[in-house]
Amino acid sequence: MDPAARLGPAQIAxxxxxxxxxxxxxxxxxxxxVGLTLIFGIMRxxxxxxxxxxxxxxxxxxxxxTLASLDPYFVVFASIPIFFAVGLVxxxxxxxxxxxxxxxxxxxTTVGLSTALQNVALVLWTGDFRTVRPWESxxxxxxxxxxxxxSQVVAFLIAILLTIAxxxxxxWTHSGRVMRATAQDRDAATLMGIDxxxxxxxxxxxxxxxxxxxxxxxxxxxAAYPTAGLQFVxxxxxxxxxxxxxxxxxxxxxxxxxxxxEVVGSYFFGAAWKEVFYFLxxxxxxxxxxxGLFGQRGAETLGV
Amino acid sequence: xxxxxVPAVAVVLALAGMAAVTWGQALSGEYKIGVLEPLTxxxxxxxxxxxxxxxxxxxxxxxxxxxxxxxxxxxxxxAPDPTAAASExxxxxxxxxxxxxxxxxxxxxxxxxxxxxxxHNVIYWETSCVDPRFNKRGLKTVYRTEIDATGFGWYNxxxxxxxxxxxxxxxxxELKIAFLSEDSSYGQGVTESARQxxxxxxxxxxxxxxxYNFQTINDFTPIIVKFKQLNPDVVHHIGYTNDAxxxxxxxxxxxxxxxxxxxxxxxxxxxxxxxxxxGADGNGVFALLEPGPGFKLESLKPEGQKIExxxxxxxxxxxxxxxxxxxxxxxxxxxxxxxxxxxxKSDDPEKxxxxxxxxxxxxxxxxxxxxxxxxETGQNANDxxxxxxxxxxxxxxxxxxxxxxxxxxxxxxxxxxxxxxx
Amino acid sequence: xxxLEGIDAFYGDLQALHDVSLTVxxxxxxxxxxxxAAGKSTTLRVVSxxxxxxxGRVLLEGRDLSRVPAYQRVDLGIVQVPxxxxxxxxxxxxxxxxxxAHTARARAERETTLRYVYGLFPVxxxxxxxxxxxxxxxxxxxxxxxxALMARPRVLMLDEPTLGLAPxxxxxxxxxxxxxxxxxxxxxxxEQNVRQALTLAHRAAVLESGHLVLDGRGAELLGDERLKRxxxxx
Numbered sequence: 016m017d018p019a020a021r022l023g024p025a026q027i028a029x030x031x032x033x034x035x036x037x038x039x040x041x042x043x044x045x046x047x048x049v050g051l052t053l054i055f056g057i058m059r060x061x062x063x064x065x066x067x068x069x070x071x072x073x074x075x076x077x078x079x080x081t082l083a084s085l086d087p088y089f090v091v092f093a094s095i096p097i098f099f100a101v102g103l104v105x106x107x108x109x110x111x112x113x114x115x116x117x118x119x120x121x122x123x124t125t126v127g128l129s130t131a132l133q134n135v136a137l138v139l140w141t142g143d144f145r146t147v148r149p150w151e152s153x154x155x156x157x158x159x160x161x162x163x164x165x166s167q168v169v170a171f172l173i174a175i176l177l178t179i180a181x182x183x184x185x186x187w188t189h190s191g192r193v194m195r196a197t198a199q200d201r202d203a204a205t206l207m208g209i210d211x212x213x214x215x216x217x218x219x220x221x222x223x224x225x226x227x228x229x230x231x232x233x234x235x236x237x238a239a240y241p242t243a244g245l246q247f248v249x250x251x252x253x254x255x256x257x258x259x260x261x262x263x264x265x266x267x268x269x270x271x272x273x274x275x276x277e278v279v280g281s282y283f284f285g286a287a288w289k290e291v292f293y294f295l296x297x298x299x300x301x302x303x304x305x306x307g308l309f310g311q312r313g314a315e316t317l318g319v
Numbered sequence: 320x321x322x323x324x325v326p327a328v329a330v331v332l333a334l335a336g337m338a339a340v341t342w343g344q345a346l347s348g349e350y351k352i353g354v355l356e357p358l359t360x361x362x363x364x365x366x367x368x369x370x371x372x373x374x375x376x377x378x379x380x381x382x383x384x385x386x387x388x389x390x391x392x393x394x395x396x397x398a399p400d401p402t403a404a405a406s407e408x409x410x411x412x413x414x415x416x417x418x419x420x421x422x423x424x425x426x427x428x429x430x431x432x433x434x435x436x437x438x439h440n441v442i443y444w445e446t447s448c449v450d451p452r453f454n455k456r457g458l459k460t461v462y463r464t465e466i467d468a469t470g471f472g473w474y475n476x477x478x479x480x481x482x483x484x485x486x487x488x489x490x491x492x493e494l495k496i497a498f499l500s501e502d503s504s505y506g507q508g509v510t511e512s513a514r515q516x517x518x519x520x521x522x523x524x525x526x527x528x529x530x531y532n533f534q535t536i537n538d539f540t541p542i543i544v545k546f547k548q549l550n551p552d553v554v555h556h557i558g559y560t561n562d563a564x565x566x567x568x569x570x571x572x573x574x575x576x577x578x579x580x581x582x583x584x585x586x587x588x589x590x591x592x593x594x595x596x597x598g599a600d601g602n603g604v605f606a607l608l609e610p611g612p613g614f615k616l617e618s619l620k621p622e623g624q625k626i627e628x629x630x631x632x633x634x635x636x637x638x639x640x641x642x643x644x645x646x647x648x649x650x651x652x653x654x655x656x657x658x659x660x661x662x663x664k665s666d667d668p669e670k671x672x673x674x675x676x677x678x679x680x681x682x683x684x685x686x687x688x689x690x691x692x693x694x695e696t697g698q699n700a701n702d703x704x705x706x707x708x709x710x711x712x713x714x715x716x717x718x719x720x721x722x723x724x725x726x727x728x729x730x731x732x733x734x735x736x737x738x739x740x741x
Numbered sequence: 742x743x744x745l746e747g748i749d750a751f752y753g754d755l756q757a758l759h760d761v762s763l764t765v766x767x768x769x770x771x772x773x774x775x776x777x778a779a780g781k782s783t784t785l786r787v788v789s790x791x792x793x794x795x796x797g798r799v800l801l802e803g804r805d806l807s808r809v810p811a812y813q814r815v816d817l818g819i820v821q822v823p824x825x826x827x828x829x830x831x832x833x834x835x836x837x838x839x840x841x842a843h844t845a846r847a848r849a850e851r852e853t854t855l856r857y858v859y860g861l862f863p864v865x866x867x868x869x870x871x872x873x874x875x876x877x878x879x880x881x882x883x884x885x886x887x888x889a890l891m892a893r894p895r896v897l898m899l900d901e902p903t904l905g906l907a908p909x910x911x912x913x914x915x916x917x918x919x920x921x922x923x924x925x926x927x928x929x930x931x932e933q934n935v936r937q938a939l940t941l942a943h944r945a946a947v948l949e950s951g952h953l954v955l956d957g958r959g960a961e962l963l964g965d966e967r968l969k970r971x972x973x974x975x
Contacts, residue, residue: 029544032573036540043537142361144561146596153600155572162572163540189839189848196829196840203827206789208815208844208892237537238561238596241361246535246561274538282541286531287502 028160033278035161041274042171043233045267047247048254049178050225056261057198057218058114063125065251066244067132068223072098072230073239074136077145080234086149088169091231098227102220114215129244136241144238152235166235173232177225178267185263194218198261253297259307268309272296350389352656353396353411355422355432360399362425365585365645369424369447370395372642372649375633376686379626380653386660398423401431408435408443418666419444421656424645426450426505433461442671446652447645449584451508454698460668462675462697464652464689468508470701471583474607475509476516478708479553480523482720483579486732487552492522497551497577499542499566501533501559501587509557509583517555526551533559539569547575552733554580558587564596567604571737578733581708583607585644594714601711602740603731605719609647609687610707613718613727619683626654630686651686655699658691688724742767742927743788743819743896748797750780750787757783758794759951765896765944770918770928772942772959774935774972779948781931782824785898788929789821790814801896816844818895822902824931826885830874834865834884837873841891850893858887861917879910886917897921898929915941935972939963947972 051065075094079085105128113124154165185191197204197214204211237243254273258265273293280292300308354373357366373393380391394415398404404423411417412435420436421444423429429448436443437458445453445463449471453463466473480491487494496517500506507530517523526549529542543566546554554577556566563582570577582588582605589606616624630650634642642650660666663674675693682690682705690703708720710729719729731740743765750758758780765771773781786792788799790811799806801817809817828837838858842851859866862883868876873884882902889897899918903911915937922928932938939945942959947968955962962968 025548029548032544033541036538036544040538040540137361141364143364144564144590144592144596146564146592148596148598152568153571162574164568164572189843192832192836192840193843195832199829199831200827202791203823203829204840205791205811206815206821206823206827207840207888208812208820208847209840210810210812236565238564238592240561242534243561246537249535250537278538278541281538282545285529286536286542287529290532290535 029282031159032161033282035158035163037271037275037278039163039167039171040278041267041271042174043167043229043236044247044250044254044274045178045270046170046174046229046232047226048251048258048266048270049174049181049263050222050229051248051251052255052258052261052263052266053181053225054219054222055255057194058110058215059198060110060114060121061118061125061252062222063122063248064129064132065222065226066246066248067129067136068098068101068226068244069230069233069247070136070239070241070244071101071132072227073234073237073243074140074145074230075227076231076234077147077239080147080149081145086151087147087231087234088149088151091228094228094231095224099220099224101227102223103216105223106216106219110215110219111212114212133241133244140241142241144240146238147234149235164236166232170229170232170236174267174270178263181221181225181263190217250293253293256297257300257308259309262307262309265307265309269307272308348390349392350386351392351394351415351417353408353415353417353420354393355396355398355404355407355411355420355428356424357399357428358395358397362399362427366424368643368645369422369649371638372634372646373421373653375637375646376630376650376653379629379633380657386657387664387666391657398428398432401428404428404432405435408432409439412436412439412441418442419656421446421653423448424648426453429453430456433458437461440668442666442668444652444656447648449508450504451512452504454694454696458697459672462693462699464655464699464704465648466699466701466704466706468505468584469512470704471607471706472509472512472514473516473701474706474708475555475581475583476513476521476523478605478607478720479517479555479579479581480521482708482722482729483553483581483732486729487578489552492524494521494523494553495526495549495551496523496553496555497527497529497546497549498525498555499527499529499531499546500555500557501536501562502530503533503559505584505586506530506533506557506559510555513555531562533562536562536565539566540573543570543573543575546577547573552578556580556582556588557584558582560587560590560592563587563590563593564601567593567597567601571600574737576734576736579603579605580734581605581607588711589644589709589716594711594716597711598714599741602713603734604711605708605729606711606716607706608709608716609642609644610724611709611716611718612641613725614688614707615724615726618724619688620681623683623685623688627686627688630654647687651689654686655689655691658685742802743929744800745784745788746798746800748784748787748794748799750783750792750794752783752792757792757951758787760797761948761951761953762797763946763953763956765927765929767927768922768925769943770922770930770941770959772930772932772938772945773948774932774938774945775948776972777933780951781948782900783951784948785821785900785929785931788814788896788898789819815892816846818893819898820889820892820894820896821898822885822889822900824900824904826881828873828876828881828884828888830872832873833870834873834876835869837884837888838865838891841888842893844892847891847893851891854891854893858890861890861920862887879906879913882906882910882914883917886914886921890921894926896927896929898931900931901933902930903932903934911937935968936963 054062076087079090113121151165197211254269257269276292277289280289356370396407398407419442426448429445433443443461449468451467451469484491500510588604659674663670678691680691684690688705692700692703707718709716710719717727718725745763748761842848903914939959945959945962947955
């Protein structure tokens, strides 16, 4: 019998729980996708190694907890400058050489980087699943008949704050304007005296700092292993396309939509269907609204 | 520089030559078999442990007169992926002239490796892969000592019907069971055979069946919410990796109360990673595996006791710990190969096959308390390859079933509230 | 003030400029005229650094710019209004103008310059919040000139500023160039509108297929027979 066919207080509790799960899962997805959409939007580069930086963030949290007994919520502050530096170095060593190359070359490069990072992790840390066990990963919050994990709430709130901060940064700071200008017309930006190479370097570093920090934040929830990034990164591409390339608020909404499809789809149809559903959504958006559900028409060719 | 290099090279070459000569002489009394293991890549950890199990039992065999009157030796090859498994099997057969190939730890590798061996009409002796398709391809020279995934499902239902149901105070046909599984061929093999036996033989009530992709599952909450409404007694969950601790943690968050969770295999709940991830919070989970701490020597037949004890001591001496699953699968498999070769006195595929078929040993006759009875397809029988239910108790997996084989007892049946499993 | 010495420039294997030399004097308007694809835009791109010449040098007040990357030339005072305006279409007029004042030197005087630009083009002040991409062609050109002025140029380079504009707007743009120049700005102007450009310019040069063929005072060239036949249709 379909459990959803009956209606009553129990059903309301179910709906509430599904709603809460959607929002919290969406928060985690948004946290991961926001750095990707930033790099995508400004640099016009699809970073296929995005998930691997998430994985590195998870390992950072694991080793900090194992070797120095540091709580992930402490490590997250250190992870931002660390991954900013990782982003700068990766840009200088890998991305800089292909930033003006064709999309094919860029794809091969970032896919190669992804494989390389996975194998480095495998060699350094083996294929074992490494789990951090801070108190917060077992802290359960119960509100009005729904239950969830404290780490999820924290991840969600930080995702919201991060999105707001990035939107404000892009909109109201000079550096943000410079980044948008570079995305819209690189030559014109150069003619304004903008060092576009520096803009790309900065963009990449911010994007990597976001995803590295996200890796630390999700570490109480998910184990670290060399291919941990793959678990989330495919979804991130769906989210970025749904939200519109480079659109941070769109990514947040896209993440919530993907999470809703996943949670509601898993409840009513079974978990085996979730990929079918959100890839149908993905293809639908590509066909009917290539600028994303919330994007500006025409912006998909320019990047805002 | 260059002047000093030349004599150095000459010395090295001379030494190498001498080494080759002495090595060559020692080889004259040896019988060499091919061993394929994933020694690099993601499976390397288990592959090396598996090889370690082979080496330990090889030495035990050689202390007992070797095989066919010769000292057993290995030609080892690295098979990190299916392509390498096939090409290395070919190389071992054509270059090293081996007539028997064994291996491979993984279900990803055994198919390709055995097919390559069968093409050369060479015996392929698998000791641990559990892919149900392995013995269903009509390959004549292919054997497997371990049971396959469907055998795991068979044992899980045996445990649920014969051990759990009475302790719940229910008849098997009163049990409500929810099946949850990752969707690999392994997960499906275990789950589908368990479903079949649960319904067909015991009339259990299946309330749910859910498959998911273990690489992309990030949230079990919707499934748990659904399961909660269906109120199963038993959750039969085949987890693979990260998904097992995730389900367990989220079931706790949602205060999902069921009476028992049963898993099979060295993945997911059966992996040491689960214990590391949850510690005592993982208390109560059952996983079908090779025997672990608590396994009682006296429960075996005399000859079984002897070899099991020698094997444990040898593993203890070499690794400093109780045998792990990979040691046990490799060890018992290789020991069984010795028994076959003792009977066949030949590596001719026909004579070998006759010897395999003639073996009939009850449970408790050898390492792991296993017995032997092969089917015509080269598969050892479910009810001879005794498997054991282990339970997570305060961060450790201990043997709890069948009770005649163990000193330990299953706890928390039915599972009490989440915070009372101490 | 700005000198080009023997510039050879290529696009791939195609030579766009052959041994081009010219000098723009301080406070003057220099017009570069010629047919389509004569190399006028390329000359500007060589000066701004977007195109690297294979031979020859660009000197600003005697300083060789060969090793100065494009974005740093803006700081030295070389600012180009590119052909087709090239505004940032999904940003507001105000944001476009603010981006003009990117260099530290320009940012220090941002408010003053902004007032000057709004004084020059009051319509931009009215449309501050509008997206640049939604402006009319003439307004876009004003915005592009305004954005360049925000960078506090010492040499302002305009690439076809009147292209595609209605006659009344063309006159307005030329008027603006005259005003800016009167305020002391050195201007290097590329135009197809030969007659008006030459009337305005103190000096001018004609490019044909990448070769500099005529060079002289603006008014002089206006009387040149060859030029009349080729470009003025007389």
